[in-house]
Amino acid sequence: MLGWQGLAHRYNGAPQAIRYADFELDAGRHLLLRGASGSGKSTLLALLAGLLRVRQGSLEVAGTLLDGLSPRALDAWRGATLGFVPQQLHLSEALSVAENLALPALAAGQRADPARAAELLAALDIAELSGRKPHQLSVGQAQRVALARALMRRPRLLLADEPSANLDDENTVTMLALLLDAAEREGCTLVIASHDARVVEALSARDDVMAVVL
Amino acid sequence: MVRLAWRYLWSSPLTTALNLLLLTLGLAAVTFVLRVSAQVEAGLKRDLAGIDLVVGAKGSPMQIMLAGVFHLDAPTGNIPLATLDLLKQQPLVAQVVPLSLGDSFRGFRIAGTTPDYVNLYGAKLAQGALWSRPMQAVLGAEVARTIGLKLGDRFVGSHGLAEGGSAHGEQRFEVVGVLADSGSVLDRLVLTDVASVWVVHEEHHAGEVHDSHDEQDAHREITLALVRYRSPLAAVMLPRWVNAQDGLQAAAPALETARLMRLVGAGTEVLHGFGIVLLVAAGLSVWVALLHAVRARQGDLAMLRMLGAPAHRVAALVALEALLLAGLAAVLGLAAGHGLVAALEQLLAQRQSLRLGPLGFSDAEWLVPLLAGGLAVLAAAWPAWRAYRLDVTTLLQAPR
Numbered sequence: 102m103l104g105w106q107g108l109a110h111r112y113n114g115a116p117q118a119i120r121y122a123d124f125e126l127d128a129g130r131h132l133l134l135r136g137a138s139g140s141g142k143s144t145l146l147a148l149l150a151g152l153l154r155v156r157q158g159s160l161e162v163a164g165t166l167l168d169g170l171s172p173r174a175l176d177a178w179r180g181a182t183l184g185f186v187p188q189q190l191h192l193s194e195a196l197s198v199a200e201n202l203a204l205p206a207l208a209a210g211q212r213a214d215p216a217r218a219a220e221l222l223a224a225l226d227i228a229e230l231s232g233r234k235p236h237q238l239s240v241g242q243a244q245r246v247a248l249a250r251a252l253m254r255r256p257r258l259l260l261a262d263e264p265s266a267n268l269d270d271e272n273t274v275t276m277l278a279l280l281l282d283a284a285e286r287e288g289c290t291l292v293i294a295s296h297d298a299r300v301v302e303a304l305s306a307r308d309d310v311m312a313v314v315l
Numbered sequence: 316m317v318r319l320a321w322r323y324l325w326s327s328p329l330t331t332a333l334n335l336l337l338l339t340l341g342l343a344a345v346t347f348v349l350r351v352s353a354q355v356e357a358g359l360k361r362d363l364a365g366i367d368l369v370v371g372a373k374g375s376p377m378q379i380m381l382a383g384v385f386h387l388d389a390p391t392g393n394i395p396l397a398t399l400d401l402l403k404q405q406p407l408v409a410q411v412v413p414l415s416l417g418d419s420f421r422g423f424r425i426a427g428t429t430p431d432y433v434n435l436y437g438a439k440l441a442q443g444a445l446w447s448r449p450m451q452a453v454l455g456a457e458v459a460r461t462i463g464l465k466l467g468d469r470f471v472g473s474h475g476l477a478e479g480g481s482a483h484g485e486q487r488f489e490v491v492g493v494l495a496d497s498g499s500v501l502d503r504l505v506l507t508d509v510a511s512v513w514v515v516h517e518e519h520h521a522g523e524v525h526d527s528h529d530e531q532d533a534h535r536e537i538t539l540a541l542v543r544y545r546s547p548l549a550a551v552m553l554p555r556w557v558n559a560q561d562g563l564q565a566a567a568p569a570l571e572t573a574r575l576m577r578l579v580g581a582g583t584e585v586l587h588g589f590g591i592v593l594l595v596a597a598g599l600s601v602w603v604a605l606l607h608a609v610r611a612r613q614g615d616l617a618m619l620r621m622l623g624a625p626a627h628r629v630a631a632l633v634a635l636e637a638l639l640l641a642g643l644a645a646v647l648g649l650a651a652g653h654g655l656v657a658a659l660e661q662l663l664a665q666r667q668s669l670r671l672g673p674l675g676f677s678d679a680e681w682l683v684p685l686l687a688g689g690l691a692v693l694a695a696a697w698p699a700w701r702a703y704r705l706d707v708t709t710l711l712q713a714p715r
Contacts, residue, residue: 143708144708147707147708150621152620152621152707152708153708172626173625176620176623176624176625176626177623177625179621179622179623180622180623180624181623183623185621185622187618187621189614191614191615191617191618193323193612193615193618194326195322195323195325195326195615196319196322200319200322204319204618204619204622205622205623207316207319207619207624208619208620208622208623208624208628209622209623209624210628250622
């Protein structure tokens, strides 16, 4: 379902490629990507998200071999397969919560699905926030909205980049629980990239999480 | 996408409103110039009504044309009534229509003429009939509307072509007909028999010794003669012949109108240039605003890419913002341009000056939305390209 072999990526002008040890995620388990800044964590995340083309080695994500896919095909695959919760949440300030949740459909050239948005907002206990603008939300509420947006198109893979950034201990625990619950409820694989010791400690204790140290 | 672009557009309301104002002003100026040029040209053409030559007393041909065709200026003087017969005897002349001016009623000119003058414009009667004897008057549609006279009403003309002249005593005109709106110069004239002018002025000069009927005719005058040619050759021959006659001056309306348009054209070009300067300023402003928007919304746009939007869709979103702004500005600009023309039309009507053509969409006005769209595409091209080339991988982790 998720794994790579001989995977490497070299940026234009860089003296050498970043190489990744072969890996395969066991079925039904989630993945924690650990690594300090500059370890290649972001590059692996971009490769997993189909934002960088696989030029060396092989990468399979959610049952699709990404090597050789055109940028256009990668765009379509990403929209249909991937949910992403970025470190900076990037909720559009010009739009309400409900409209932010319509973006995944609009990005794919499809009609918005308000029923799905309402269902997710209710599941994340923020149903009453649908009409608010992002600046009217607390950090925790904004995190939930970003998670709802990632889940809108029923992704098979949910990527979370540094989900504990700017969160206190209590909110970090809450956020991790939300991610794991959502992955279980939606039946998708969760990939968390983090160098936060609190996250590493919380996830290392779980049997359903495999860790890759970069 | 359109809704999203609309929301993004108005996420900076002040910037958008200013850009909208700039674009609207530029497009309104262009609309105004296009519309007025087209309408003035149409109005002039309509009032020419197939009149090939105007013959008046020696003086400026432009003045003769303005007085005889458009009823805007004072005539250069009078010409003998016998001129009509002289002209009719010319083989190159198909029709001669006399015009006697000099009096007015509440600012509207009284024109002594023959029914042929009404036929030149193809005007129809809305009420009553044309005059059958002197001192019967037919009102132009606008005159009837403004003054409110009805069939059977009587009025006294006053001396001079503008308001404020001395009244012509006991000689009263009777309204026997009202013309339907023709959009031509007839709308603002009071038409009567050419003899009415003689009757009124003979009464005006009461006390002077009266000649016999034939002697009277020999001394009688008209102001202008409107001539239609029988053959195109007349355009070369007849003006020369007229100008060679003692006291007569020929004015070819087509030539004089073209000269007038050239004179007015300079002002039109200045207005046009002003509109273009406004549009260029607006285009630059939209360009800067879009560039700023792309920079400010890099995160949003990157997120759209992350959510699966192809690069071209993100670029189209930026271009769509500019097009929506341009579309709105085109609608407002056209409306404002039409409003300005309507105001000008109102002003001209109050001054009883030249009428513009009928309101409606002129062909040239389709240029306005095209111009707005082209400007939007130009202004959006670079920002859209920046959005297309957005590096999603670095943006997704950059602080906002």
